[in-house]
Amino acid sequence: MLLKGIAAASGYAIGPAFIMEEHHTEIERRELPAGEVEAEAARLQAAVQQAMAELEQIKEKTAAKLGEHEAEIFATHILVLQDEEFIGQAVQKVRDESVNAEFAMSEVTQMLVDIFSSMDSEYMRERAADFRDVSKRVLTALSGQSGTSLNDFEEAVVLFAHDLTPSDTAQLDRSKVAGFATNIGGRTSHSAIMARSMEIPAVVGTQNGSEAVKTGDIVILDGSSGIILVNPDEDTIKTYQEKQAKYMKRQEAMKLYKDKPSITADGHEVELVSNIGNPQDALGARNNGAEGVGLYRTEFLYMGRDNFPSEEEQFNSYVAVCETLGAEKPVVIRTLDIGGDKELPYLELPKEMNPFLGYRAIRLCLDRKDLFKTQLRAILRASAHGNVKLMYPMISSIVELRAANELLAETKAELDAEGIAYNKEMEVGMMIEVPAAAIIADQLAKEVDFFSIGTNDLVQYTMAADRMNENVSHLTQPFNPAVIRLIKMVIDAAHKEGKWAGMCGEMAGNLKAVPLLLGLGLDEFSMSASSVLSVRVLLSRLNREEMKQLAEEALNLETAEEIQYLIVDRVPAIQELTI
CATH class of the missing domain: 1.10.274.10 (PtsI, HPr-binding domain)
Structure with a gap:
């Protein structure tokens, strides 16, 4: 039997299954005197x-x-x-x-x-x-009860559960739990994050794994591809034991790259940075060898509460990231990307027919100048404490960019009048998420210090396909020739003006995409912290001049499949790093 889920933590676990029983207690309402x-x-x-x-x-x-x-x-x-x-x-x-x-x-x-x-x-x-x-x-x-132990096993097991809390995961004994699978969850759940830190192979989102498998079944859990084999034959077990040995050897080798520069075989250096959502994530970025933060999503400060975060609260969060990474490391802070489908109940936004195309991000901030300027003040103040860079989301026209920069200039003037320090040379850039912005990138590049390409949105807007809709998921393909050509336009426009171009979408951490992006001239790759080392190892095996040729060939191909085949065929190191 084969089960499929989400690859949450790489590696292989082979052994008997143990099913963690769910105990649902109905909580009754009792009226009190x-x-x-x-x-x-x-x-x-x-x-x-x-x-x-x-x-x-x-x-x-x-x-x-x-x-x-x-x-x-x-x-x-x-x-x-x-x-x-x-x-x-x-x-x-x-x-x-x-x-x-x-x-x-x-x-x-x-x-x-x-x-x-x-x-x-x-x-x-x-x-x-x-x-x-x-x-x-x-x-x-x-x-009046106490928690139960998940480590009372005579031999290492593969644990199956409906879900595991971060507390459960943190207390797992690697010698007793070889890996785990859950019915629900995603790659960004804390249990998945902790599994990666603890190097426990994990597959989440199996839907019914804990019901389909019985305690005692022999299973192979492949945390690298998100599959689980139940009661496989001896030949399959032997094959995966060999994969497991190769994987362990490769992981040890990767750790040697943690403090090395991100440099190609022919000496071209790029920047590998991390996407984060809160100050705690900065520790993960640092521990995984990231050279800074390429995208600090500030939305978390506004969510899960019933009022706006104060200037001081935001300032402290931004400074905390700078202090964690060190004053010289870049920290790119994206201004508030909220609205549409990312709701803040206390903001009382109108319901929209098409939220992805609606009142969100920079559009909301330019309308709510009080809200926007509070954040701009916090970011500017934080720039005095580290290598902070500011980035606007969802820019679709030069009019929006200029309006945002006017508010930034006003905010700087206010801080000057108050005698409050900030970095007057702080870099200001924008995300390229909308095809319109990519098409006029040559104009926008004259008025920003950098671009950061947000491929998650750029792909869905280019292909007119909601990335959350499974029925059109085959269209949300970052290797689509139309998307690749837009990326090239953006990078070329930035370089023509002497500016740098980065990428903070999922594509930047995709090993198949790295050779192509390197060949297209991308300067900065921002990704989840756990992807940094594998990308650095791959870069060390690439020749930039050869990748330029690969990119030229890819730009003339007609389908995403042809582009991916070209890359994998030309760069065998990708296969070696994904075994």
Whole structure:
């Protein structure tokens, strides 16, 4: 039997399956007499304190076992439990409705889970798991129970579960759990992130893996391709044992590249940086050898709350990233990319027929100048503490770019009048996500310091195909000749004006795309932290002049499949790095 899911953490696990049983307890609403309400509120607050103490212990153990970066996940969970918008609402629900603590906690958690789960960003959708995790811990404390161990196995097993919380994952013993699979989840879930840090092979989103497999079945879990083989024959097991040995050898070799420059075999250097969503992610970028941040998504500061973040709050977040990476490392901060399908309930945006083409990103910010200038002030102030660069999203015309720069100039003048320091030479760039921007890149390049190509949106807008719609997923192909030609136009336009061009879409970390992008002249590749080392190793084996020739040939091909075949055929190192 073959199961398919999402490749969450590379590597191979071979061994007996163990099914983690799900225990669903129906939480009933109990009405409380008036005289018991305050005692119930106190019981909930005591359970929260117990949960925080447990998380503090897990945080310390995780820091000792895996490092400070991985432990930050639990620091975040502790902050969640200190958030008045979360726990405060649950306590208030006990008081206002005279209900039991379990019910109040469950209801408030579900409300927040629903909000985050409905967001377009996969990263933000996965944050719903954080609320489930901390809520589960509080509910366990309310019941007077303690957590169960997932390491009581006589031999290393492949663990199957509906889901694993970050707490569950952090406490896995690599010698007892060879790998794990979950029915739900994505690559950006904290459990997946931790699996990669712990080097535990993982496949998520199998839908029914924990039901299709029985405890004791022999399984092969391929975390590199997202497949699981159940009760394979001896020849298949032997084949995967050989793959496993090769993979382990390659991983050890890759670690040697962590502090090396990102340089090709013929001496051409590019910049490998990371995409992040919060200050904690900067640790992962640094630990994986990234040379900075190519995309800091600032939306997380605005989400999961009922008011706008203050200038000071934003400033502190941006500075925290600079301090983590070091003052000389570039940190490209994208201004607020919200609106349309990324909803902020407190912003009260109108419902739209076509949110991807609607009132979002720079369009919203140019309309809400008060909101925009608060963020610009925070970014400018942070530029005095590191190598900060500012980037506008969703620019589609030179009129928008000039309007944004006018507001930036106004903000600088205000800071000058107040005697507040900032880097007066801070680079200002823009994302290329809209075909219109790519087509007039020669004009835009005269008025920015850099471009960063957001291929996720550029592909869907170019192909008129929603990247979230499975029915048209075959069209959302970054190797499509139309997309490749637009990318070339953007890079050439930047270079003609002496500017640099980067890419922060998923394509930048795709090993098949790297040779082509190098040949097209891309200067900066921004990707998930876990992709940095493999891309650096691949670059070290490429000759830039040869890749220029490859790119010229690719530009004359007619289909995405032909382009991919050309790349794989011409660059055998790709296959070696993806075994």
